[in-house]
Amino acid sequence: MTDVEQPPTQAAQREAVVDLLGVLAYAELSAFERLASDASLAPALEQQAALGEMAVAEFGHFVTLRDHLAEMGVDPTVAMTPFVAPLDDFHDSTAPADWLEGLVKAYVGDGFASDFYREVAEYVDDAPTRELILAALADTGHAQFVVEQVRAAITADETVAGRLALWARRLMGEALVQAQRVAVDREALTSLVGGGDLVRIGELLARLTARHTERMEKLGLKA
Amino acid sequence: MTDVEQPPTQAAQREAVVDLLGVLAYAELSAFERLASDASLAPALEQQAALGEMAVAEFGHFVTLRDHLAEMGVDPTVAMTPFVAPLDDFHDSTAPADWLEGLVKAYVGDGFASDFYREVAEYVDDAPTRELILAALADTGHAQFVVEQVRAAITADETVAGRLALWARRLMGEALVQAQRVAVDREALTSLVGGGDLVRIGELLARLTARHTERMEKLGLKA
Numbered sequence: 001m002t003d004v005e006q007p008p009t010q011a012a013q014r015e016a017v018v019d020l021l022g023v024l025a026y027a028e029l030s031a032f033e034r035l036a037s038d039a040s041l042a043p044a045l046e047q048q049a050a051l052g053e054m055a056v057a058e059f060g061h062f063v064t065l066r067d068h069l070a071e072m073g074v075d076p077t078v079a080m081t082p083f084v085a086p087l088d089d090f091h092d093s094t095a096p097a098d099w100l101e102g103l104v105k106a107y108v109g110d111g112f113a114s115d116f117y118r119e120v121a122e123y124v125d126d127a128p129t130r131e132l133i134l135a136a137l138a139d140t141g142h143a144q145f146v147v148e149q150v151r152a153a154i155t156a157d158e159t160v161a162g163r164l165a166l167w168a169r170r171l172m173g174e175a176l177v178q179a180q181r182v183a184v185d186r187e188a189l190t191s192l193v194g195g196g197d198l199v200r201i202g203e204l205l206a207r208l209t210a211r212h213t214e215r216m217e218k219l220g221l222k223a
Numbered sequence: 224m225t226d227v228e229q230p231p232t233q234a235a236q237r238e239a240v241v242d243l244l245g246v247l248a249y250a251e252l253s254a255f256e257r258l259a260s261d262a263s264l265a266p267a268l269e270q271q272a273a274l275g276e277m278a279v280a281e282f283g284h285f286v287t288l289r290d291h292l293a294e295m296g297v298d299p300t301v302a303m304t305p306f307v308a309p310l311d312d313f314h315d316s317t318a319p320a321d322w323l324e325g326l327v328k329a330y331v332g333d334g335f336a337s338d339f340y341r342e343v344a345e346y347v348d349d350a351p352t353r354e355l356i357l358a359a360l361a362d363t364g365h366a367q368f369v370v371e372q373v374r375a376a377i378t379a380d381e382t383v384a385g386r387l388a389l390w391a392r393r394l395m396g397e398a399l400v401q402a403q404r405v406a407v408d409r410e411a412l413t414s415l416v417g418g419g420d421l422v423r424i425g426e427l428l429a430r431l432t433a434r435h436t437e438r439m440e441k442l443g444l445k446a
Contacts, residue, residue: 026268029268029271036255036256036259036278045252045304045307046300049289052255052256052282052285059278060279062272062275077269
């Protein structure tokens, strides 16, 4: 450990990229399963189908990332395995109690993850991999659906806003606990992002928090 | 009610076709959710992804059927609603306890449903609708994966075969209970299939049972 930033070696860069693709792939696969399963909380068949479509889009991203790992000569299962426990624990500790909690989780979780991976992709020196990550994070066009549903629920019952704002804070808390765990375990990945530079990590967190606050405002919730 | 077979009127034929598309659409949507959710029972990430792929294929079928209903000028939600309770009850009463039960449910359930809808499609006099139903039932190519997994599990532990054979019988029992319920409630649909002719219904059941037995043999299980 050192405070002086070192340019990563080629091996360390590759290790970090494999980690990044691995965590992203399993994040998409588990998001697919949880979204599909949360769809059963929908109050009507149209919303159930809409959440299903979001889930299928995540599965498509998973396939792209898995196939890219295989093309790099990496076993996708090996790359994903270190991230199964943290992501499963995150989902287990944040199972939505109802449809609105499910929607907020899909929107806040997907948004935050998307911002984070986009930031990390900037540090990937292999252009095709970088582009692949950005494509996997492309807006699936379902965010607007969630915003409309949540705003309508708040208009119908103002007390919903307080409850969902608390829920979103819990989601962020649990996400940070698991991110911390990954950061400690996966040194190459952490170096890729922060390079040992605490100022840079601080700036990254500030940007992510600002964008989270914007998303909460769009939903009509206090961050 | 009469024992004499009457050709269905055009209105009755349309009502039956809407029912058929409605039940099939919701069957695909709920199969998607349950499969995606059962994927978390997988012993390894590769199998988890394979069940995810099966789920995504079901969702694609759902979209095709839903869009066809809309093109016919029918609200897909209205068409699906009468079948939500029977299908949800079926799934709730047959939640797999482990990965192998999940696989057998996917294979036996999907196969039986497929045979049944294929038989019913023969009675649909609108050619594009008939072709659409048959396309939605096309083998997603995942059946072989299930057969291999189940046979390997039986080879590793012979006691598995007895347990899974009992499980498959329970699945069939629950499916027949719900089918019975639908048959009583949806007269137009029942007329389309049986036309009041008990011999024809008996022959249909005999064909479906024979094909179920074949599937069980492929899995290495007693029907």
